[in-house]
Amino acid sequence: MEKTVKQVDLKENQRPLNKAIIYEGYGALPNKTKFVRESASGKLTIVAIGDPSESLAAAITLADDGAELIELCGAISPVWRAKVSEAIGSRAKVSSVTFGFESLALAAAFSLSFHEGNPPREAFIILESGSDPIQDRFEQAFHPQHTTFIPVPDEAMGAKIAAELVESGFGLIELYGGFTASGAAKVIEAVNGRAPVGIGSFTLEVTNQ
Template sequence: GVDRIALCGGFALPWRARVAAAVAGRALVGSVGYAFESLAGVAAYKANFEAGRPSREALISLEPGADPAADRSVREAGGHHTTMIAVPDTETAVRIARGLVADGVTLIELFGDFDSAGTAAVIEAVDGRSPVGWVGYGTESLAG
């Protein structure tokens, strides 16, 4: 079975609580959040999305043994472009994030087991050119 569920940044925090209630402790539920330095970029992304203007976003997932050249998927729908890439480590995530931003990505979300240092490395690597969000869990994750 599934032991963790990670909701993308498009889901407000109340949805995390609803999903957690629905799974009733059978899985840990987290959601993507953004720090202060990313808020203006997130607001611009949201405004473009709601106005139907094309955007480019990327989801980077930390997966041991991943090959980012092979373990990637691109989806285009309604002018929106989403790239999903699995990476084996933080160093690769930093390199990939820099490349994505150079290619015009305007929002990045980190999934998998990025720790604080790894998340900070990606945020610093994009140097404010894209908001970077990461999966966080509530204090209920500390129980047990």
């Protein structure tokens, strides 16, 4: 299942980048769930996999399709980041989402609830030029897992949205698309210990936002 979520005109004088997110969806079947977005930031492809071992094949396919930056979700161990990087070589840069010390206990609690079959909702906040976090958000469910993808135009909006998410009961937040260290810090401060916040290793400078 491939969905083209939205198309936005590219801004002048900005080089769009072909980016991708690979995330683990409970019971997701290989090559079945994919979202594609076009925006001022470039092309973004989001692929769901059912097991971290499937990240290799998914990343190779994405690199074959021209992906320049590939981000692995926090459920995929950084061990797979090394394997993916080796598999695709210099064709794309690879990042994996990790959690700071302040999020470790919360992330462990989320993982436990996930394996017990009753995880709270999770959200991926994605930097995307010109996006609207209300109109452009979309969802994917792999029962009992429920993921909301929320494009935001800048880091300040990302922090605002993160605060709203934890107020409404979201139990996990991951940041994609090039949050800077200061931008990620603002999100962590806004969440204020109410949910774990995972951060990728790509920055705005690398992703050309």
